[in-house]
Amino acid sequence: MAIVVIDCGLVYLVPSMYRWYLYKSSELSVPSGDLWRFLECCICECCCNALCYLWKCLFTIFRYNYAICNNNTMDSNENINIAASQSSINDPFFRYKMPAISVKHEGRGNGVKTLLKNLDQISKSLHREPIDLLQYVASELSVMSMHKNDDYIINGTFSPGVIQDCISRFVSSHVLCSLCENPETRYSVKGKKGKYATLEKTCAACGATDIVPDHKINKRIIASMIASKK
């Protein structure tokens, strides 16, 4: 079974292999039985070291195809801590959590798209607008995005790992308090007009206010905040 999976994946994935190679193994969501069948097929004379580069590539291809064979989705029921420091990220009792991103790949060829299935829930956990998060992810990946019938979609095929990395960067820059790292922050706008307005976030835990690092999406957030006050 695994060999068939690899065969149909090789041609497909070689151009983007290096990107796939970077994914964290911790995000695997594959039943262990299938994984072991795959490993048994892989461990042969030419590839005796299970950690070698080839193995990692095959492993990634397996995972990708596994997702395609299973209704084209890569789901994870995992919850991730809303934090930046390693100690908080790994703390199982951490208070603030968000669901891990779940994606679905749609379309073929140039029309291939990635549906961000649970962007709504993630945004809710972060107390941010889903459209902000969608535009942030699209901007980081330099692709177009669209919001249609409650679906949040970006052009191109991206794995959950790549999207999750973008979300982590959004959390660090646009959500966490830079003083105490608490995620209970609210946006505010300093200054009133056009380019003189800056986006800030104020922390409910320690009261600190700091400037949100400059990003393409800030302009739109500022505009919508000013519009909502009118």
Ligand SMILES: [Zn+2]
């Ligand atoms: Zn704070």
